[in-house]
Amino acid sequence: MSSGPDRRLYERIYLVVQQVPHGAVATYGDIAAVVAEGCDARTVGYALNELRKGREDEVPWQRIVNAQGGISTPGSLQREVLASEGIPSDLRGRIDLARYRWPGPDRDWAAAHGFAVPAPRPAEPEEPGGQLRLF
DNA sequence: CGTATGACCATGC
DNA sequence: GGCATGGCCATAC
Secondary structure (H helix, E strand, C coil), X not given: CCCXXXXXXXXXXXXXXXXXXXXXXXXXXXXXXXXXXXXXXHHHHHHHHHHHHCCCCCXXXXXXXXXXXXXXXXXXXXXXXXXXXXXXXXXXXXXXXXXXXXXCCCHHHHHHCCCCCCCCCCXXXXXXXXXXXXX
């Protein structure tokens, strides 16, 4: 069964992206791990690219960044919007994932929508050398 | 149906 | 740390 959902896959990707709250970011790989059905990081980027045709305001595409905390979209729009949401980027244009990364979808929500919830990974080590957290 | 492309990622040098 | 390569999966032609 479930053979060949085409654009349905995109809708599922959008659904997961919509779970990323204001003030947080997720990586393409994070989204793919939740969708997990014939979906990988690249497919997520492919799906989000389709949003540029008029659905930008339906899905918080700006909260999706690459695995290095960098912005993969051209221009500075995404970085500006994230900054307005309280997510700063350093001089290299990278976001502190250890601090702003979305922990994943709510377990009940995921189960209700048939998504697999990947096991929570051990907290990533913050930058050694005295990275001072503000809290 | 083979080839090329893409808002990716992990690995190796 | 940066650059090159392979792998990954879905679409377009």
